[in-house]
Amino acid sequence: xxxxxxxxxxxxxxxxxxxxxxxxxxxxxxxxxxxxxxxxxxxxxxxxxxxxxxxxxxxxxxxxxxxxxxxxxxxxxxxxxxxxxxxxxxxxxxxxxxxxxxxxxxxxxxxxxxxxxxx
Amino acid sequence: xxxxxxxxxxxxxxxxxxxxxxxxxxxxxxxxxxxxxxxxxxxxxxxxxxxxxxxxxxxxxxxxxxxxxxxxxxxxxxxxxxxxxxxxxxxxxxxxxxxxxxxxxxxxxx
Numbered sequence: 693x694x695x696x697x698x699x700x701x702x703x704x705x706x707x708x709x710x711x712x713x714x715x716x717x718x719x720x721x722x723x724x725x726x727x728x729x730x731x732x733x734x735x736x737x738x739x740x741x742x743x744x745x746x747x748x749x750x751x752x753x754x755x756x757x758x759x760x761x762x763x764x765x766x767x768x769x770x771x772x773x774x775x776x777x778x779x780x781x782x783x784x785x786x787x788x789x790x791x792x793x794x795x796x797x798x799x800x801x802x803x804x805x806x807x808x809x810x811x
Numbered sequence: 812x813x814x815x816x817x818x819x820x821x822x823x824x825x826x827x828x829x830x831x832x833x834x835x836x837x838x839x840x841x842x843x844x845x846x847x848x849x850x851x852x853x854x855x856x857x858x859x860x861x862x863x864x865x866x867x868x869x870x871x872x873x874x875x876x877x878x879x880x881x882x883x884x885x886x887x888x889x890x891x892x893x894x895x896x897x898x899x900x901x902x903x904x905x906x907x908x909x910x911x912x913x914x915x916x917x918x919x920x921x
Contacts, residue, residue: 731912738912738913738915739900740912741902741912744908752909754909755812788856793862794845795845795904796845796859796863796902797847797904798849798857799862801856801858802856
């Protein structure tokens with residue numbers, strides 16, 4: 693059974709780059725026709741799709757975040773990562789990684805990790 | 812940018828049936844939008860209920876069903892139970908690899 697676990701700093705200073713990693717266990721990140729997604733949720737608010745990557749390296753990003761987002765994959769480590777540059781307080785949220793299919797942005801989700809942007 | 816709309820809140824009596832909807836600020840939802848539905852309780856990650864309009868995720872009871880009703884996607888819960896009290900989110904595929912979530916519906920069972 694595939695499981696996902698987010699990791700990374702819980703506190704990031706404004707204007708810096710937020711970096712998170714999602715480690716996939718219980719299966720190979722390269723197997724099957726899956727995308728690997730990042731989704732976030734500010735406290736008390738709704739979900740926001742950030743973007744996804746295919747194991748080929750092909751990516752899609754939320755147009756509203758595209759200029760600041762980079763998602764990458766490391767198949768040798770069974771991990772994929774998120775970088776969000778020039779962060780502000782508005783980027784404070786719980787960040788989830790998820791396995792995605794062609795017909796959904798997430799079927800298996802990580803537990804989420806809280807990132808706070810503050811000086 | 813197109814907005815995905817959901818009822819902010821809804822209530823249902825125990826044992827009752829409720830239908831939550833997912834629409835577009837402009838246009839109609841069809842199966843081509845691959846609507847998915849998620850259930851989320853406080854402090855927990857979302858749980859996948861329905862994907863591709865009406866396919867139940869593994870382990871999801873058949874009390875939950877998805878459909879297209881008129882110009883919206885719909886999630887119907889029959890025989891509502893106390894632990895169905897949650898936030899429910901829909902998400903639609905907008906093309907070019909992009910997904911947009913609705914604002915969520917807070918369902919109260921009372």
